[in-house]
Amino acid sequence: MTTTAVTSAGIASEAPRSDFGRVLAQRERRFAAALLAPAFLALLATTTFPLLFLVYTSAFRMDLAMPFTNGFVGYENYQVLLSDERFWTSLLVSLVYTGSTVALQVIIGLALALLVMDLKRGQGWFRVIAILPVVLSPAVVGMIWRTFMLAPEFGIVDFLAINAGLGSKNWLGDPTLAMVSVIAIHTWQWTPFAFMVLLASLASLPEDIYEAARLDRASAWQRFRRITLPLLRPAIVMVIIMRTMVALTAFAAIFTVTAGGPGTATEILNLYAYRKSFTELSIGYGSALAVALLVVTIIISGILFAIRRAK
């Protein structure tokens, strides 16, 4: 009884003060709790619990191939990690992959959105075709590119390269070209996303500001720099945040194309954690790598959200 009194006093400013109102408010809380319970229990079980368990396993040596060496090791995995060259390389690959794919998506997507806004006809074509790459499974996309697009000679990209006089290239076998390829594939698949979001926000910008600017004889560049860009800023930052989070944890489109190779040339941190855990079966160290990835994700999103808040 006392708790009821306290809680209803706490929200007294919102809820009606009568007993009837109090009963209603309490019923509403109970109803809300009942509606939320299944979803929140499922989320606790499938996200919060794994996170805690992950941190726990990262303090163990847990080798599925050699179970007799298993045991508690404290923070040893993290010590190993700090002096693990493959970790630092994969972190660098992650940052290059994320930075370049996100930049390319935003620049190409924005340029194309501005261009399509000027089209009097044919916008519908863009709206339909831009959807295609976005709805596909990155695994299927990776498979198609690896074979029909990038295979030596009869792959279309290689065919075009030969005809352009560049000669046949080993697109996925050469470390640099492999990195370029996986970046290009990710950019191919997700630029339509940036394009669609930015086109939608462009279409919602008020027309009269542009009229006024035109009357003031502002050049096209000035209109873009002084009006369009500042008005689009929230949408651009949102696209950057969403795409960064995804690129950091990209998996299928690299796994199916190069599996991180040749060597570790395209092995992003996410893929390293996977390979360590499920190919080399060192679950404990793999967990530490996954925790490191989470920390990197939190730091980067913290920076991005700070940028978003800053005006």
Added chain:
Amino acid sequence: MTAKRLRIIALLAISTVFLLAWAFPIVWSVMNSLKTDSDVLAYPPKLVFTPTWEAYRDVLFGSGSILPNLLSSVIISVGTTVVTMLMAVPAAYALARLRFRGKKFAGFYVLATQMLPPVGIIIPYFLVLRNIGWIDTYQGIILIYLSFSLPFAIWLLVSYFEDIPFEMEEAAYLDGASRLKTLWRIIIPQVRGGIAVTVVFVFLNAWNEFLFAVVLSGNTVRPVTVAMFNFVSVEQTLWAKLAAVSVLAMLPVVVLGVVAQKHIVKGLTVGAVKGGGRR
């Protein structure tokens, strides 16, 4: 006048290049799926050829048919969609319409769960599922798919629930209807469209998932995205068949994507307004 005409021609040229770049790999896969292996491997690549259904016949009805894998994908996707919606609709309604303490925190929690890298979820989950013998089972895979489908569905649905006028509920309460009845009879019918869009996206994400599937699948449960690998091996690639399987794997999501075309931007950016986001 000529400058303007040049500008229009340049615009059209650039647009065409991009439309082609996005459509081509898909169209090319469809064409290759209708070729024989020797036509696929022809140099220069053949744009004109005699189409054949042979590759489709082989992958669907030949030995090593992928029909069981397509069925696997359907069961996983439908199962995930049903369980997700049963949990997400009530939760989204509560978050959008009801007053209770900790509501802000609850909303934030749903968003924050999306920050977890999937690889960080699958490592511990693999250990747990192995212990209880749920590797290579539908319940195991559907359960872990909730980790990404639930937050997404909840936030997408909240945005639709928030659009309904409050008066509808109040009128129902005044008529003496219970809360549950009001939700079921008055509110749910109002958000039918939003529910349909959410179903499309949850299905799509489940159909396309790969990392969890590749770790948890086995001989019983093996969705088509994983089974695709059977057609590429170190010794040889079965080109036309691989193309056919890719097309079959793309077909449902392309159809759904085009159907849900108008809602796709909302579906892709859900939660972003409030702060998070995923794949």
